Amino acid sequence: MQKFISVIAFMTLSACSGSLLVNNNGWVEYAGRQGDIVVRNNIEGLIPITAMSGRNGAFGVGAYQGLDGEITIFEGKPYVTHVRGESFTMTHSTEGAAIFGAWTQNSAWRDEPVPADVNTYAELQRFIRTQAAAVGIDTRTTAFPFLLSGRARELQWHININRTAGQEITRESFQASKDNYIMQNEEVDIVGFYSELHNGVFIGTYAPAMAGEPEQNALHLHLVSRDRQSAGHIDDLRFEGQMTLRLPEAPEPN
Structure with missing residues (x-):
């Protein structure tokens, strides 16, 4: 049986604060590190939601900048949730960015x-x-x-x-x-x-x-x-x- 062996590649995208290194492994693109939230106290937005969404077959997950919500991409559409008061809100806005995230584009x-x-x-x-x-x-x-x-x-x-x-x-x-x-x-x-x-x-x-x-x-x-x-x-x-x-x-x- 054929084995699918990963190839790790790198690219850059324009983030809120300049150029961001994007990693690729298999089907998955990713940037930022969850561990940096504690290790480096880094909660700034690094990955624009626009980089993860807007394409057919796009799916992704991420933590919203400032520890202020969650980002989920389903079939190219962002679902961005924030806690507000005793409940939460959800928008489909592409404003803002993820502290870290992983995303893919796959239709099969x-x-x-x-x-x-x-x-x-x-x-x-x-x-x-x-x-x-x-x-x-x-x-x-x-x-x-x-x-x-x-x-x-x-x-x-x-x-x-x-x-x-x-x-x-x-x-x-x-x-x-x-x-x-x-x-x-x-x-x-x-x-x-x-x-x-x-x-x-x-x-x-x-x-x-x-x-x-x-x-x-x-x-x-x-x-x-x-x-x-x-x-x-x-x-x-x-x-x-x-x-x-x-x-x-x-x-x-x-």
């Missing part, structure tokens, strides 16, 4: 039903890895996007809101800078990225759902509700056999 997908015994975050990660390897994706060296669609039993998710009070950002204050939500038995579309190479870059170093698991987190997941009223970062999940996984169908881009 192969569908795989998610079995009923794949219910948890960790089980989903293992299922995605197994299915990707079965179609020839070298999951050890290649980052790749995937989609999920269907009815989720439960999704625990959040939207960033800056609660650091202008102080040095610690892991604790970063984790506190979120408003948390629970969605149950709703139809959703999920944008996801898998990588075993980019922990602390566009894959979270801290994933509560992977606590106690023998492997590190390799997923970054954002949801867009089917009614298009909610969007944000998924922290944990429960499925009940009503989801479909979509993996890239075409060979990895060169």
Whole structure:
């Protein structure tokens, strides 16, 4: 079976503060580093939303500048959410930028039903890895996007809101800078990225759902509700056999 081996390339795009280095691995383009939020206290916008969106087959995820929201790109359209008061707002504006993000442009997908015994975050990660390897994706060296669609039993998710009070950002204050939500038995579309190479870059170093698991987190997941009223970062999940996984169908881009 043909193996899709990643080639890492670099390009630049015009960001808010000048030229930004964009990395490429497999199907995935990415820039910025999640780890820099704590290590360097960097929460400025680096990746314009326009760089991630506006094209057919564009999908992406990112943290909004200033720790003030979440960015999800689905089929080229931005879903930008911000916590405001006791609730949140959502716009489709291309104004603003991501602190870090990952995005892709892909229109060819192969569908795989998610079995009923794949219910948890960790089980989903293992299922995605197994299915990707079965179609020839070298999951050890290649980052790749995937989609999920269907009815989720439960999704625990959040939207960033800056609660650091202008102080040095610690892991604790970063984790506190979120408003948390629970969605149950709703139809959703999920944008996801898998990588075993980019922990602390566009894959979270801290994933509560992977606590106690023998492997590190390799997923970054954002949801867009089917009614298009909610969007944000998924922290944990429960499925009940009503989801479909979509993996890239075409060979990895060169």
